Amino acid sequence: MTSAPNRRADAQRSRASILDAAVQLLDADPTASVGSIAGAAGVTRQTVYAHFPSREHLLAAVLDHLTEETVAAMDAADLDTGPAADALVRLLDAARRTSGRYPVLLRELGSLPVDPHADSRRHAPVAERLERIIRRGQESGEFGDELPLDWLVAVTIKLGHTAAEEADAGRMSGDEAAKALNLSLFRVLGASRA
CATH class of the missing domain: 1.10.10 (Arc Repressor Mutant, subunit A)
Structure with a gap:
């Protein structure tokens, strides 16, 4: 038995x-x-x-699985060392490398209806890491503190999605989208090195 x-x-x-x-x-x-x-x-x-x-439950679990993989890659990027701006770039690069391994799958998953609660839960670990980096940058004076931290985290996530969508649609190369994302974020964050 x-x-x-x-x-x-x-x-x-x-x-x-x-x-x-x-x-x-x-x-x-x-x-x-x-x-x-x-x-x-x-x-x-x-x-x-x-x-x-159901197939929908399987697809949701696949998306959760990919999110866990992305968060693990972010954690491996040593986000708590060096300047906050460098840590932010490492986090974004880790996310891009992970998602770049599954372009077709992520495009398909992105076309599915989104449950706002599940989407918020799925983004929570990413948001926590972004919040930690942005707060550190604000405390060190690398980033401005004029805008609320939660707003900056939400904008960072949305801009990250926009960069991926532009690259997926072929309107920008992956490198162009990454460069535009970094420049846009540093401006939004009021970074001293924008």
């Missing part, structure tokens, strides 16, 4: 395999079926549906 901890560990491994397979398959083909994802994950369709009751 299998113990409860072993069943939980098996379920966690199955869930991780499903998410990994979904990321890979959906980035190659956004219309990949749940059956294809199950096959790539080495599980049955029933197992996929046991973890994710």
Whole structure:
């Protein structure tokens, strides 16, 4: 008889395999079926549906998974050292590198209806890191303090999305969008090095 901890560990491994397979398959083909994802994950369709009751639930979990990956990349960028402006650039670069690995998938996920509560929850860890950097920059005098911190965090997130959308639409290259994003943010933040 299998113990409860072993069943939980098996379920966690199955869930991780499903998410990994979904990321890979959906980035190659956004219309990949749940059956294809199950096959790539080495599980049955029933197992996929046991973890994710619908395709929409699976897609939401994939987006959460990619967000976790992005936050891990941000944390690896050593955000608490050096000038705040440099830390902000490292955070943005980490986010861009992570999202750049899944352009088709993120474009598809971006076209889905957004639940504002889920979107806010998903952005919370990113917002926390941005708030920490911006506050540090304001305290050191690198960034202006004329605008509320929450406003600056929200604007940073929106400008980041806008830069990605411009690059995805082909109106700017990735490098042009990154440069425009950095310049725009430094101006909004009242950075001494804008």
